[in-house]
Amino acid sequence: MVIIRPIQLSDYDALHRIAIESGHGFTSLPVNEELLTQRINRAEESFNKDVKAPGNEGYLFVMEDTETGEVVGTSGIEAAVGLDDAFYHYHLGKVVHSSRELNIYNTVETLSLCNDYTGASEICTLYLSQSHRKNNNGRFLSRMRFLFIAEHLERFSQTVIAEMRGVSDDNGRSPFWNWLEEHFFSMDFPTADYLTGIGKKVFIAELMPKHPIYVNLLSKDAQQVINKVHEKTVPALRLLEAEGFCRRGYVDIFDGGPTVEAQVNSIKSVNESHKCQVLIGEVTSDDNYIICNTNVANFRAVQAPLLLRETANQAVISLATANALNVTEGDWIRLIQN
Missing domain, CATH: 3.40.630.30 (Gcn5-related N-acetyltransferase (GNAT))
Known part of the structure; x- marks a missing residue:
């Protein structure tokens, strides 16, 4: 893993x-x-x-x-x-050089330091x-x-x-x-x-x-x-x-x-990721997700399959995945399908 x-x-x-x-x-x-x-x-x-x-x-x-x-x-x-x-x-911009009298109109790209x-x-x-x-x-x-x-x-x-x-x-x-x-x-x-x-x-x-x-x-x-x-x-x-x-x-x-x-x-x-509570159990799905815990200093993320129980806002993950994420049952994780 x-x-x-x-x-x-x-x-x-x-x-x-x-x-x-x-x-x-x-x-x-x-x-x-x-x-x-x-x-x-x-x-x-x-x-x-x-x-x-x-x-x-x-x-x-x-x-x-x-x-x-x-x-x-x-x-x-x-x-x-x-x-x-x-x-x-540099920001790409445009400058116009034109002369109505001479019927000349030139647009020139510029680079401006910003x-x-x-x-x-x-x-x-x-x-x-x-x-x-x-x-x-x-x-x-x-x-x-x-x-x-x-x-x-x-x-x-x-x-x-x-x-x-x-x-x-x-x-x-x-x-x-x-x-x-x-x-x-x-x-x-x-x-x-x-x-x-x-x-x-x-x-x-x-x-x-x-x-x-x-x-x-x-x-x-x-x-x-x-x-x-x-x-x-x-x-x-x-x-x-x-x-x-x-x-x-x-x-x-x-x-x-x-x-x-x-x-x-x-x-x-950012928009499509969502949080679920952890259930630990057997995972038979092949759907691969990016999953992370909600910590900062002890942040962990993995790619792994899981089973979503969307109505209960829960996700079933394997014990190996839970150990890799440093989470236990009842903790929260954030996930998105990869």
Whole structure:
């Protein structure tokens, strides 16, 4: 069985391995011992904190294969971005240049630096090892975050975003960044990406062009990848779109990848998940559900079959599932069909 639980300091080696495996463009997990340790410590503090409104909390979960004890994936939620460090995006806009006398009318796309998503919650840091990309584990690792949000709404903003990885090659070269590097930054994409990941963002404000950039002045290669996702990110984008996330014209300042957003009350897994009381017994159904307990510090989530007794607001789960969730008969669980 695979379970999802809050990260612990003892998971450091696994998180370091995941940071290496995830490669360039995975800004939220820099390959840096101090920063990874801080990320774990902050997550432990967040899970144990009494929260009435979203603040600087960061929740990081790991997927563990209970048969081997191996950590095989991770996913996270930032409660409110940009409260300590500026949170930058480009916003795609339009400028019209026209002359009635000359009968000329041209619409030009622009990129304007902004901090519009300050205070929004962000789902992030989703990575699953190749060995476990099966049995709907990827969907499970992504969607369980929405059950956690639904159960603990006071901890999160009404707006939830996700930054999707933009186009880059195997060496971490981004066509979008190449143009910015040539004209403004004089540093390569992996370096800029790493500096952002370790929290050194002041160079963005210092070096980024202060005025809107005309898209048609960018290189053709750069123009073609604006608002496009990395080929390996397409499944994650489709899953979020199915949840109700959509694009609002915001793109990443480094690789031009899209940021998608949704209001909490419009997210499918938040709306369609519901709570039931636990009954422990034999389960003959093959219907697979994502199930989580209602705890924060002792949060657990699994994929498992169950029997719904909807009129009584009860769910029958096996003893093994109950043990994995750390629940007993009469406790409450939240669930959604996977």
